[in-house]
């Protein structure tokens with residue numbers, strides 16, 4: 226991303242030219258940024274036996290999956306649909322781990338037919354899986370009694386969470402796997418999403434590693450995803466080198482005690498794709514009320530739900546006028562609900578300072594590569610936007626804009 230002559234360029238293509246070519250609204254991803262993030266994290270983990278399972282739910286565009294397959298990534302899938310897409314993108318079955326929750330027998334059967342290792346987070350579900358596929362290998366998801374994340378909805382550890390088997394249920398787990406002659410080859414946790422302070426992540430690691438010592442046949446320990454990226458200009462990037470070293474050191478110590486070098490696995494989603502993505506939209510309206518000046522754009526929470534759903538801050542740029550004098554403004558979407566506002570902060574709707582906005586300007590909503598398109602819907606029956614990958618002055622469409630007929 227760069228500014229040239231007051232205009233925003235993504236992958237060395239101007240945002241305005243992209244809208245001209247592909248229409249608006251439009252999701253745009255910088256290919257090089259995705260590759261850079263993947264390798265930054267991989268290189269930060271100095272422990273040699275490591276695997277990154279890209280959490281496909283962050284962005285399942287098949288072309289993005291293919292890029293990550295080329296880099297050597299594995300896949301964290303949460304649905305048969307994500308398994309299907311990953312296989313279509315070229316991932317072999319042994320590179321996919323299925324971490325469902327409240328998984329149906331049909332979903333388990335899909336995994337069994339496709340030779341996918343399942344990661345199970347409930348005793349009851351181990352029993353159901355054991356009946357369907359006795360004498361097989363499984364992984365288990367532990368709730369380490371520690372949770373973290375950017376919003377309550379995204380905290381997946383601790384007593385309020387529906388995920389994982391509580392870490393103190395070791396005897397029950399052992400009995401259950403014995404009953405169906407299952408072999409536990411992996412142990413897993415994922416404490417939440419959007420973590421920029423790693424202390425809880427490291428604490429949860431200790432709990433999981435202590436639990437792991439109770440199981441003799443492990444091949445891997447998977448500490449889940451959750452690594453955050455800054456959304457607000459005030460937030461800082463996590464020191465990924467330091468984080469990688471801390472987890473590697475802990476894991477080295479564990480392996481020495483365990484007597485075997487296991488695989489260290491992580492499941493990053495947001496960290497890989499969030500910053501590569503921009504949602505571009507056109508300004509179609511400007512108006513004022515006694516409280517605010519509004520800029521209305523031709524997309525809404527149907528296309529990017531994070532601000533409306535979590536109150537998430539997403540930085541916004543005026544791609545058509547990057548450096549002009551600033552005005553205070555609220556950026557609102559075109560969905561018929563008052564909560565459809567993109568400028569949200571901790572206390573709900575808030576004004577931002579943006580370089581002067583006029584009708585037909587293109588606004589760029591940043592950090593939209595993760596949980597953007599993948600959480601989009603057809604609410605208000607609006608069509609889903611197109612997606613485009615940009616790289617070194619080239620752009621290619623990776624998902625066509627929906628047509629009216631697709632709505633039927």
Ligand code: LLP
Nearest residue numbers: 280415418419450451452492493494495596
């Ligand atoms: N592994 C498991 C088992 C997960 O449930 C998740 C995310 C991840 C890995 C990847 O987490 P990440 O590295 O992306 O933080 N829609 C929310 C995020 C929900 C995350 C759900 N699970 C948002 O937009 O913030």
